[in-house]
Amino acid sequence: EDQVTQSPEALRLQEGESSSLNCSYTVSGLRGLFWYRQDPGKGPEFLFTLYSAGEEKEKERLKATLTKKESFLHITAPKPEDSATYLCAVQAVGQAGTALIFGKGTTLSVSS
Amino acid sequence: DAGVTQSPTHLIKTRGQQVTLRCSPISGHKSVSWYQQVLGQGPQFIFQYYEKEERGRGNFPDRFSARQFPNYSSELNVNALLLGDSALYLCASGGGDSYGYGYTFGSGTRLTVV
Numbered sequence: 001e002d003q004v005t006q007s008p009e010a011l012r013l014q015e016g017e018s019s020s021l022n023c024s025y026t027v028s029g030l031r032g033l034f035w036y037r038q039d040p041g042k043g044p045e046f047l048f049t050l051y052s053a054g055e056e057k058e059k060e061r062l063k064a065t066l067t068k069k070e071s072f073l074h075i076t077a078p079k080p081e082d083s084a085t086y087l088c089a090v091q092a093v094g095q096a097g098t099a100l101i102f103g104k105g106t107t108l109s110v111s112s
Numbered sequence: 113d114a115g116v117t118q119s120p121t122h123l124i125k126t127r128g129q130q131v132t133l134r135c136s137p138i139s140g141h142k143s144v145s146w147y148q149q150v151l152g153q154g155p156q157f158i159f160q161y162y163e164k165e166e167r168g169r170g171n172f173p174d175r176f177s178a179r180q181f182p183n184y185s186s187e188l189n190v191n192a193l194l195l196g197d198s199a200l201y202l203c204a205s206g207g208g209d210s211y212g213y214g215y216t217f218g219s220g221t222r223l224t225v226v
Contacts, residue, residue, distance in 0.1 A: 004154075034214060043116070043202050043217035044155065087154055097168020098206070099145070100215065102154030 002027045006103035021106045024070040029093030036087040078110045116205045116218035124224045133188045133221045135203030143206035144186040150199045198225045
């Protein structure tokens, strides 16, 4: 069964304290791995898509990387406005349509 | 540019009632997907429609149904509501029907069943 697991569930950082969020996945055939940011009461906001092991993408203080079994979202020198829930999702061969399978997310809190 | 529009934003229904949620995708997008997000969990796939045809269905009971109209807007219907149907219902708009598209989500409809 295709599965996505994110860790940690919650992470508290001081402003400027860099860290990484983990997304491990088990799928029959990966078509794409997605990172989203979700603020309370809002829909997920698209950040990155990664397709193959070794791929990296960056956006401001965020950098996403992909291996054959997991993806990392690295946050460099975070600011309080980076506080949100970060969701990882995969598209896999054999899934209905082009459905996204989401993890439960990591809730990040950055204090000043 | 208008993003993905969902209505209503909030809804309170009684057990056993029926509800219809609406979604307008980004202009030019032909794919609409529906997700259910229970508090503290990630979104769970319900349906995908592309060019008015159902392309995928998640593991939800037959009480859940959906359709897509010629203008690509979509409705999600849930019959015989249960307390467990209380959740944030998200609509995702996509430009195509292939893998790899970064879907754009609406802000959702918060459904509370009492």
